[in-house]
Amino acid sequence: MGSGAEHGESELHGALRAALGDVTVLAEPAAMEPYRRDRALDPDAGVPLAVVLPESTADVQAVMRWASAHGVPVTPRGSGTGLSGGATAVEGGIVLGTERMRAIRIDVDTRMAVVQPGLLNAEVKAAAAAHGLWYPPDPASFEICSIGGNAATNAGGLCCVKYGVTADYVLGAEVVLADGRAVALGGPRLKDVAGLSMLALFVGSEGTLGVITELTLRLLPAPPPARTVVAWFGSTERAAGAVVAIASRVRPSMLEYMDRLSVNAVEDVLGMGLRRDAAALVVARSDDQHPDGAEIAAMLRAFADHGALEAFEAEPAAGERFAQARRMAIPAVERLGPLLMEDVGVPLPMLADLITGVEAIAAARGVAIAFIAHAGDGNTHPLIVDDPGDPGHAARARLAYGEVMELAIRLGGTITGEHGVGRLKRPWLVDQIGEDLLGISRRVKRALDPDGILNPGVIFEADDGPA
Amino acid sequence: MGSGAEHGESELHGALRAALGDVTVLAEPAAMEPYRRDRALDPDAGVPLAVVLPESTADVQAVMRWASAHGVPVTPRGSGTGLSGGATAVEGGIVLGTERMRAIRIDVDTRMAVVQPGLLNAEVKAAAAAHGLWYPPDPASFEICSIGGNAATNAGGLCCVKYGVTADYVLGAEVVLADGRAVALGGPRLKDVAGLSMLALFVGSEGTLGVITELTLRLLPAPPPARTVVAWFGSTERAAGAVVAIASRVRPSMLEYMDRLSVNAVEDVLGMGLRRDAAALVVARSDDQHPDGAEIAAMLRAFADHGALEAFEAEPAAGERFAQARRMAIPAVERLGPLLMEDVGVPLPMLADLITGVEAIAAARGVAIAFIAHAGDGNTHPLIVDDPGDPGHAARARLAYGEVMELAIRLGGTITGEHGVGRLKRPWLVDQIGEDLLGISRRVKRALDPDGILNPGVIFEADDGPA
Structure with a gap:
């Protein structure tokens, strides 16, 4: 490795092109630029030797054989929407983009x-x-x-x-x-x-x-039709309590949470009449088909038991608008400033502690943190909003980012529920899983990739491998 | 290793007892006998050095530390109901039985x-x-x-x-x-x-x-209540066709199959009026709670479309009797002779080919094979009935056992859907998964158990490890 793009069309490029035949190889800096980072926008992304766009398994095999023979690291990349820096280009490496591998076959019988x-x-x-x-x-x-x-x-x-x-x-x-x-x-x-x-x-x-x-x-x-219930709360803890009560008793097909900051950000965009005064919004769905509607009733009862300001079943169209409001939360909050996106999860009974703990971190660090969550499975996305106009802010936001993960770990939780460790969360992985588990995981990684050429720096330190 | 139980209470036993403190250690041959084999009754089971019955994680750690230090193989054992020889004692090894580790805690909230x-x-x-x-x-x-x-x-x-x-x-x-x-x-x-x-x-x-x-x-x-439908078929292929049709359209909560031989064996025991003349019985359940009963209707329609001799919804009590009949199949067929129990699976559309292929193997080898299946997920249990009175029979049954697995592999299936590879199916594993996958699996095994002391001979050859 070590032959970065600054060499332009080097001998290495020629060798790569020769080895790959018809496979598309991008080597111009401008052409490679969109492939250097995923949505985590890692500032430490390298300039790759090349971006390759295989169309078949045989193409991918040719890329990996060449990379393996030359000790060149490879960053596999889907569509680049990752939020943890799992698809960050390595200096002098190959970005292997799968965007041209688009075949699909549906087997109805199976x-x-x-x-x-x-x-x-x-x-x-x-x-x-x-x-x-x-x-x-x-x-x-x-x-x-x-x-x-x-x-x-x-x-x-x-x-x-x-x-x-x-x-x-x-x-x-x-x-x-x-x-x-x-x-x-x-x-x-x-x-x-x-x-x-x-x-x-x-x-x-x-x-x-x-x-x-x-x-x-x-x-x-095909999915069964679902009914939607919505509740507004004056307190984040009470909203969390309702979530736990619902998840322990029935099987919601959706159970989402938004705090005041995220609700207001969405209302700024959609203007759909969301309550700007409430501390939290919970949106739940049931697709249970039993005619007694027991799941819906249990959800509404849980809302009432936990002191909701207001709780109701939404008509289908309104229910869909509430679901859209939830899906809109990240882009809406993003309008407030660049986001450091968390993905921490906790055992459900710890949800209220996580929410209040994140509120405390936001206050102590002087940063805004919007809190949205796939609450029913304890997987949350505190969104730390950076303020580029404030010179000390980025550093305080970084500190808060780590503190939220440390809080989740203290509550028996995880640093990542669904986004992955990537590069951004790697420093905290050992705090969650411990040296022993990280150690045996590293041995498994080395057993399968002895030269450490596959996505070095993701999950494991890049210099972990013997190569 | 190498110090078998024939040495009685050896120095090794003394060292083991000293290392384990209060942990129960059985070393008498008679006391160890029930722990030497699981239900696969592997005739090659060794005589272990000792059977240990830990009660805590710390106990298990003490056992493994001692075994690791002395290079003594360890066979973990639950209640010994395995059907593939996964809990077969190794000569001179330790059988680690977990039967005294029985704590449970239910967390209702989560x-x-x-x-x-x-x-x-x-x-x-x-x-x-x-x-x-x-x-x-x-x-x-x-x-x-x-x-x-x-x-x-x-x-x-x-x-x-x-x-x-x-x-x-x-x-x-x-x-x-x-x-x-x-x-x-x-x-x-x-x-x-x-x-x-x-x-x-x-x-x-x-x-x-x-x-x-x-x-x-x-x-x-708690599980929702379920309704049961039952169909008798004059042809095994038609029964398999109905199974595929049901599984592709709805989500049965049970979809089981029994052939004529197993139905007759169960009827011999239960005398519940099962049809002895039919080629196959299919028992299906739906726990969908939609009041339109569409799943039940779809199942009955699939039975009719595939030419069932008879198909009906069973009253709850009758439905439970049919489910019991299915659960009784293995013990009932076992009354006909010792069983070689298969656990092969195929992609659903291959189910009929598997059934007819097994029929052909039974005919060619002159052995009786009862065929029962968790048909809805393509996981089947052909039961090869041995005839101890016929001297050549056991060898022919062994041949049929291998041929059924080879058939499943040819049909794109698996040698084991739920029982495990253990020792019995190890020779066929490579035929299914190939040398490359077996090779990287072995590297993972070695990464975690470099001395090869954990259940040697199960999944992997015992001499695979560097030890």
Whole structure:
């Protein structure tokens, strides 16, 4: 490695092009620029040797064989919507973008989709829906995030509270290893325990173990219709209490939380009449089909029991507007300033402590933190709003960013519920999982990528590998 | 190693007892005998050095530290109901039985159970039910199999077709590594993507990577009531076609299959009026609560479309009797002779080919094979009935056993859907997953158990490790 783009079209470029044949290779700085960072906008992103855009498994194998032979690091990249810096270019490395790998095949009889990694989540959903089927996982970015990236990060979303995360839908994968070999993990079988669960290990490995070149996904029949209930609270703790009560008694298909700051930011954009005075908004859905409506009743009772200012079932159209308000939260808060986006999770009973603890951090550091959450599964997104006009602010925001993760760990939680560790959260990983688990994880990483060329710096320190 | 029980109370025993303090150590051959084999009754089981019965994580750590220091292999053992020889004693090794690790704590707010591994699946279910909660995974052996064994094999069951397998319910685990260190994997968090998915790797690893000492399990609210439909078919292919049609359109909470031989064996025992003349019985359940009963209607329509001799919705009590008939199948067929139990799975559209292929193998080898299946997820249990009175029979039954696995592999299937590879199916594993995947799996095994002391001979060849 070490041959950065400053060399222009070097001998190394020539060798790469020769090895890759028809595969698109970008080497001009301007052409590579959009591929250097994901949405985490890591300021330390390197200038890669090249960006390659394979179209087939064989193409990816050729890239990995070449990179392996030359000791060049490879950053696998989906559509670049990652929020933890998991797709940050390495100086002199190769960015392997999967955007041209877009084939999909739906098998109605087995309710499965076989997809290449570059297809967007929304495109998978649409292809399934065309057959009356449903691919549930729904990251808020589902319209722009790739299905390969979803599997690489084990992405979550809003419906996970009832329908599970990406891992629950990945039945099989084809992955290309560091040395260029392609292996099939799992397959179109609903139950398969033959050998170690290598498939489950690869899902969520953030490109550190191999490059996903194909996924076999489980689909469900079309989703049942859902009813929406909404509650406004005067206190964040009471809202959290209602969330815990609901999640412990019924199976909501959505259970989301927004605080005052995020509600006001959304109201600024949408002007839909949201209550600017309330401390928190909870939006819940039930798709239980029992005619007695017991789940809806239990939700409304939990709201009342926890002192909601107001709680009601929304008509379908209004319910959809509340769900849209929740999906709009991140872009709306982003209008207030650049965001440091958290993704911390806690055991549900700790939700109120996390919320009040984050409020305390915001006050102590003098930074604004909007708090939105997939509350039903304890996965929250405190959004730290930077103020570029205030010179000391960025440093205080960074401190708050770490303190929120440390708080989550103290509460028995996780530094990342669905975005991944990437580069941004790597310094805190050991605080959560401990030296022993990090140590055996590193041994597994080395067992599969002995030269450390796959996404170095993500999850593990780049210099962890013997290479 | 090499110091077998023939030495009686040797120096090694003294050292082991001294190292383990209060932990129960069995060293008498008679006392150890019940711990030498699981239900696979492996004739090659060794005579262990000792059977240890720890009661705590610290006890297990002491065992593993001692075993590691002395290079003595350890066979983790739950309640010994495994069907693949995953808990077969190694000559001169230690059998680590978890039967005295039986604590359980239910957290109603988070709908979770924290359990030690020795508790039986049925006891976990009962403890959850006492709080109005439900632990879904239901191996047919649920009344006698341990929850730790369930996690170690990623056990399945009847409700998996809708509710998933054991892995879908394991949120956290404490495991003791080969060297005696205890690490916490996952935890009481519904979403957590911090680091490699080591938890998912350990689930289903059959005691080859560590010893599970505690599990955090996700629970659901009490199961909804279900309706049962039953169909008799004159042809196994038509029954398989109906199964595929149902599974592709709706979400049955149970979808089971029995062939003529198994139906007759059960009728011999229960005398409940099952049709002895039919080629196959399909029992399906729906717990969809929509008042239109569309799932039940779709099931009955699929039965009619595929030429059922007879199809009907059973009253609740009758429906329960049909489910019992299915659960009774293995013990009933066992009355015909010792069984070689298969656990092969195929992609659903291949189900009819698997059934007819197994029929062909039975005819060619001159052995009786009863065919029962968790048909809705393509996981089947051909039961090869041995005839001890026929001297050549056992050899032909062994040949058929391998041929059924090879058939499943040819059909794109798996040699084991829920029982595990253990020792019995190890020779066929490479045929399914290939040398490359087996190779990287072995590297992962060595990364975690470099001396190869954890359950040697299970999944991997015992001499695979450098030790």
